[in-house]
Amino acid sequence: MTAKPRIAFFDFAGCEGDQLQVANLEERLLDILGHVEVVSFREVATRSAETYDVAFVEGSITRPEDIERIKRIRAGAGVLVALGACACIGGINCLKNFLAENVYREEVYGPSARWYPTAPARPIKSVVQVDAEIPGCPVDPAEFARVVKEVLLGKTPWLPDWPVCVECKEAGNICRFEMGRMCLGIITRAGCGACCVTEGAHCWGCRGLVPGANLDSARIVLDRAGQDRRAVQDLLRFYLGDTAATL
């Protein structure tokens, strides 16, 4: 490949916080931009193209028309990278999947609810093949930079396959369970440095399940934390609504 790789950004239903995190790389972004040609980044630039070496896709699939669009993007892309929780695991958009469709439509749109095409929220990989994922809500800019580097070098990007608890211990945090609170660090894929726990919150599970997550064991731990089943269910539905985490 002599020419600069052509990269593109696309978004579906989401808050565009992941593309914002990319913009937040500031000077580092300018470095990356020196090594690639951005052919489509609607949020930043006025131009677009039909084919690209690498396509970054943010957001969940939530409408029938999204399916056609993601298929077109897939057809034009050499490598397709899912960007952020909505694209990788469906994320917070999946909360609506737990309501009856007529309920969530009518709650927001009233009697005109039937006009608007909508469907259960899904991750990108439920429709097309995804070559790499950068999880998180939002994505971590440093991890984005690493994955971009690996993709550009033709390597298969890797993700940590251990739980957030490992990084949480490294960060020196007091375990939320010790504080009588709940936390999903026990079953969530690491790579964020346990940033939410470190900042006083708990792990919400935004990076998806760690490979081989032991959900049975997690249920016992969560129950022992003394929270009621509904609170446990609330927490699991935040981001993991599209997984098999049926606690």
Add this chain to the structure above:
Amino acid sequence: MAKKTQSAAPAKTGKRVDVHYLTRVEGHGNIVVEIEADGRVSACRWEVPEAPRFFEAMLIGRDYRDVHHITSRICGICSIGHQLASLQATEDALDIRVSEQTLLLRRLAVHGENLQSHLLHIAYLVLPDLMGVDSVIPLAETHKDALLKLVAARRMSNEFCRIICGRTTHPQRMTPGGWMRIPSIQDLTALRALLVESLPNLDFAVDLVASLADKIPSFERKTEYIALVSPTDYALYWGEVGSSQDERHPVRDYKSVTREYCVPQSTAKWSKNVDESYMVGALARFNLNAGKLTPGAAAAAAKLGLKPGCTNPFMNTVAQLVECVHSVEDSVALIDKLLARGPREEALPPIRVKAGKGAGAVEVPRGILFHAYEYDANGRIFQADCVIPTNQNHANIQKDMEALVPTLADKSEAEIELILSMLVRAYDPCISCSTHTLDLRPGQEKKLVRFVRK
């Protein structure tokens, strides 16, 4: 006769501008304009085809402790503002009182986010238009020095949000009743230094934009301006709903101001108060609160030729730049207050879960944002309403276009497209926030729309 000379000359054709997915805005919006050969405007539409996300429904049944986390995901850019409006609504409903330290931190958080968003908009989204290029990327070659100064200012704003809220996007430290982790004295001192250091960069930006003033279209349209107002300060975190043409309303009465409605030719809900549409955002805030700006911000406004009562929507970006100076100066004062009282970890106030209704309003980068919730006795939401600034601006964008397009009939399609794109960009629309836009397709236009929230 004019007609005859026309048929003798090469056939004069009409013009069509069809911007499908306007770039350099957050979210999906289209501009459609058709001008007939005789100069008559036959179509002029601002459309919003963003996928609906049903946030208000997603909140139903959720516990009061989780709501601010969910609502911050409405928007990546305004995630702090959504959390703050959400926390205010929850605290109003459950009668939770927060400490003075929490209030100081929250006011800082608003400044951090406004700086972050305004600088992104000014430097990355609008500057390319003023410089005559299609993105910020070529400016890295041609105007590297200027760009690096702006990038440095923006890096400061990111660092600001990180130090106060924990992260630049989607903060983690806020919770109903208080703050989960307090920035250290060292962090606050470092932030104070960063803020002071950034003032020359902002001065540079003010000079740069002032030198490009002739690139800002001169277009005036009288409209209503709505923003938070307060007797004490340039209201951003707290206040009453003020208007350039109406009396003040308490935040709980927001529905009597936002009065959302729908019209057949629009794809999005519109808002109106006393005038046919109204504008929210930096220009609205400036028009209502200019007298309460910090001295540096007032000086910047004077240099940029921005005066209260300005009715040129393109000047919204200029007002954002003025607000950046204000936010930096006011933040320094807030940090001094925090340092003087000594930042300390505080226990959350006792919270008694009960049924209740509450509303909150915060000035986020694009304008006034309302959240309102109704909780059941278990502290779970059974009705939620979020009124987003961009949705309040849609009608005003449309009305501006209707007034602007006839004056552009002589220009080329490319020029018309650029000026209309610049108009929409001036509003800094954040369309993915638009939680309840509607798609009114041909054939469905006659149906009457009634909104549950009315």
